[in-house]
Amino acid sequence: MSFVQIIDCKTSRIDDLNRLMDEWVAQTKGKRTATHSIVGTDRSDASHVVEIVEFPSYDVAMRNSQLPETDRIFREMVALCDEMPTFTDLDVVRDEALYKANSRRFLELVAGGEDLSLLDQVLAEGYHDHDPSNPTDVIGMDAVRREVEMWRGGFDFAFTVEDQIAEGDRVCTRWTWHATHTGDFMGLQPSGIAVEMTGTMIQRFREDGKAVAGWWQYDMLGLMGQLGAVEA
Incomplete structure (x- = not known):
């Protein structure tokens, strides 16, 4: 069963957040386990940012979370946000392509x-x-x-x-x-x-x-x- 994590945050520093994500992608090359990532901004509130990250399974996602690069990037992301990000963990029960x-x-x-x-x-x-x-x-x-x-x-x-x-x-x-x-x-x-x-x-x-x-x-x-x- 695939697994999806939704990260929801508010920040006025979108460009800095994007650069941070680029750093994470570069630093975790060959180690990260995420298979797909989408970042979107709320059309009614540009400071509202949502990232959707897909993994093959929950266990695989947890291995990704335990990477030292992921921990460091998370702490830096929190510093860029106006408030503490929220996380929603979803087991995918239906996936229609x-x-x-x-x-x-x-x-x-x-x-x-x-x-x-x-x-x-x-x-x-x-x-x-x-x-x-x-x-x-x-x-x-x-x-x-x-x-x-x-x-x-x-x-x-x-x-x-x-x-x-x-x-x-x-x-x-x-x-x-x-x-x-x-x-x-x-x-x-x-x-x-x-x-x-x-x-x-x-x-x-x-x-x-x-x-x-x-x-x-x-x-x-x-x-x-x-x-x-x-x-x-």
């Missing part, structure tokens, strides 16, 4: 037998798809549906999500594609051959959680080799 979930849902819709109109749930109308196997980019929902229908017409397939990394408005998904060649595909008649392909997909999302662009990388040459179209 919605963009990541929508990327997984997109792959499920592409592979499943569901109506392709459901792609509207996860893709913006002007979705721009960058695929190295296509001479031109696929732009717009109608073009995306035609592309999916082409793959569905050639294979029965499913995706296994191996890894996902989210950063800001982008999600990178590493996947394995398992398929059976059941229909015509790029002039190749159905063979019944079971094939497998690995690749990645990076998608950029807008505020409502719908993807507006995607970039694919996958082993098309390896796929054609498995189908006997090129020398393996």
Whole structure:
């Protein structure tokens, strides 16, 4: 279970506080256990500062607190604050990365037998798809549906999500594609051959959680080799 600590303080010396945090980051390099830190100021009170620090677990956070550099920085931070900072310790009981979930849902819709109109749930109308196997980019929902229908017409397939990394408005998904060649595909008649392909997909999302662009990388040459179209 991951753990989050919220540090709440009031100070008029924001720049000094930022420099102090930079010092802590430099001095604890290779030793600190925090995985993510966010510092924000209250829009209605610029002297109200909140820092949110994430750790893999409470025990790991306690090891971070016991670093001598952390103790020294804390004492200096207290001196910069107008009043004693407060700390709130939270065990994370729910963590929803919605963009990541929508990327997984997109792959499920592409592979499943569901109506392709459901792609509207996860893709913006002007979705721009960058695929190295296509001479031109696929732009717009109608073009995306035609592309999916082409793959569905050639294979029965499913995706296994191996890894996902989210950063800001982008999600990178590493996947394995398992398929059976059941229909015509790029002039190749159905063979019944079971094939497998690995690749990645990076998608950029807008505020409502719908993807507006995607970039694919996958082993098309390896796929054609498995189908006997090129020398393996």
